[in-house]
Amino acid sequence: MAPKMEVKSLDAWYGSRQVLYEVSLDIPEGAVTAIIGPSGCGKSTFLRCLNRLHEETPRSRSSGAILLDGEDLYKKDVVTVRFRVGMVFQKATPFPNMSIYENVAAGLRLLGVHRRDELDEGVVDALQRAGLWEEVQENVDAPGTSLSGGQQQRLCIARALAVRPEVLLMDEPCSALDPIATNRIEGLIATLRSEYTVVIVTHNLAQARRVSDHTAFFYLGKLVEFDETAKVFENAREKLTENYVSGRFG
């Protein structure tokens, strides 16, 4: 199958400091790709390049090519890129000025969906996919920030899912959550696999192993190894990878 996204010798800088070096990587369609590596190795930066959020950071720069379905991201309108490639952040970021309903509807409205029934349908569908509907259906007009941490993160996932992106980027979506909430989100990722392409950054190696089909290992801004998850964890090509996944450093 053709890759959903192709990254070709991507370099990225903050100011004069280079944090990604010549990263090339094909992200397979309809699968979960995990990105692992020690703190500060550029995982978040890589992810932020994939929906062109990197360029919103002042004084940042990048070079190289990223293709989405064979088309160069930088030749497309950035708004199109972003509704096709959604993002969930490490910290839950519900919009505090909006209700649960409005949080999820925000992206739909941006897409031009204004009909009440269509909005309702989209909101409920997204909340269901994110596994939050049962908990909030009584209460969708409560502020998004009135939810618990884990619920807020699922709300953010629902918000991202509502516009039905083709690719969903998740930057350590569980790092602030307890094991139960983490479990729910991992289960959710498994169900997303069929309809979305997912890229997830995680520090939790067991999680990467559980949820992903492919794993990329980054070290000091370079892609060290990228392969099927099983291979990376059991039969790494590189010594560095082996050391990392076996917990000998990092």
Next chain:
Amino acid sequence: MNAARGSTEAKNAPRVRLLRGLDRIFHAATAAFAAGILLLVGTFLAVLLSGAWPAIVRYGFGFLTGDVWDGVHNIYGALPAIVGTLLTSGLALLLAVPIALGVAIFLSDIAPPRLREPLSYVVDLTAAIPSVVLGFWAFIVVVPWMRGTVEPALASVTGGVGPFSGPALGLDILTATIVLAVMILPTIAAVSREALRAVPRIQRESALSLGATRWEATRMVALGQARSGIVGGIILGLGRALGETIAVTMVIGNIFQIPTSLLSPGQTLASQIGNNFGEVGPGIGLDALVELGVILFAITLAVNVIARLLIWRMGENGRSDPSRSRWRLRSPWALARRSRRPLGARSSTAPEPWRERVHAAAAARIVRRRTVQWVMVGLTVACVVVALLPLTSVIITAVEHGGGAVSTASFYTSEPPLECNPGPGRTCSLGGIGPAIEGTLILLGVAALFAVPVGLFAGIYLSEYGRRSRHPLARSASFLADVMTGVPTILVGVFVFVLFLQFDHNSATSALSGGLALGVLMLPIVTRATEESLKSVPNGVREAALALGFPRHRVSLRVVLGSARRAVVTGILLALSRAAGDTAALIATAGGSNFWFQGLDRPTAAITPFIFNNFSSSYSNLQEDAWGAALVLLLLMLVISLGARLATRSTGAGLDGE
């Protein structure tokens, strides 16, 4: 070893007791200064009310509805001034708020990062222009422009009916409105900008990640979350507009009538007081003016209270309990219906067809959304340009008219000249503002002598003792200091004048009363600045020093005050610069004089009243002197604000925001 320690402890015991005693004295002393603020506010209210009492008794409610101000027959009514105040301030808000919001959005969300800081600083500078200088500029630049260009154009476009009827005078409600808008715009812009900046970047990034344009991210997320801060800024601006005296007086035409049109001259509460205060002796006429002050105070207080309630309500809404909004389900039936649908039915709404259809439609709308984005960027840029015009024009005008004077050495040392216009074979001496400079320095000295120690110690109390105990004294002193910063300065002048009248007729207009008026004006600023600077010192610093065995008062004075000294000094400097630029408090108290200092109990010259007294002078040398004085003031404000900026910047707070 234990024995050795025991003996040192025994030796130290008297010392420890002494230090404990000192601690207690220090606590009590700072508390007394904080209580001084309460006392001051109490006196302020009592003096204003008792000053106005005879008029309140004599005219009753009729005072609010009367529309005549007749000093000869002692018939007084406040209605025209009330209408004038509400009209000019309300319209000024309408003018200023959209532009200020545009400026704030540009400076927080749109401007290239390296432009943000310097541009914000320049916009803030406009707020530092003393109102007498702004009024002077408006009188020379805006009034002729209104009279010659804007008002005739308005009249011809609208047919000169209703709010646009009447002759184009230039000195009228509309011009006053514009000047007020210029004054309050930077305040509103600055507060809104900070509120927008406080919205975390990740919130905007979340919106961008949903496919929002930058403008949409600002509108959807940042503006929504900054709402209560923005409202706060607007109220702050409104408060300033309601109480502004000098700049309004200089352009409003000063006719006590209910305005029938935007082009008719009028009067506001503050301008009516400012115009007449120096001219009436003690008696019912003065009492009536003080009653105008009471009304003005009541209005500004009401605005403040309403603002606080509004902000409080909005803050509540941000994280209110869900039960309140639960029943406002947008479309409960649709949602309820769907809620019953089993989860398994989801596959029927497979994403593919929906995604293709909606994404294609969205892609088709992108050009339109981009256009909106660019239009908004263009509009905010235009707002910044408009906001910077007055400052630019003020500086150019002041340099043009006053540049000669300030570059003449004798200007700083001479007395004002005799009135003179140059003619054939006649040159006029320039004279100078020596006595005014001397007077201002003395007034500031008196003010600082009063306000700095009181404000400093009260601030120490509020931060060091009040914070932990949440003592009612601390809470009310902090709150009242806030209220006092919003009190129109003309009222401070009226207060001090009436207070002095009770004791000694002759010194009611004197250097002493003028200095005290400026001190009352400075006090709340020094107090709050000290409190906030000390509060920003991390608690670890205090705990570390206490753990080392320093007594409480040493910790407060040396360690905490020491590490916040830059911020404290900055606060005092800013208070001094506000006092130096104020006119309204002085025209009620300092009396005015053309001579060198003659004693604290005598009227004194000062820079701002000098400008105010000569701004419309028909003698060219006096006009030039006034412009020279205005330029001197502007330079002073510039130096102080630059100094404050450098001082606060090099404390290292937020070196690199990224």
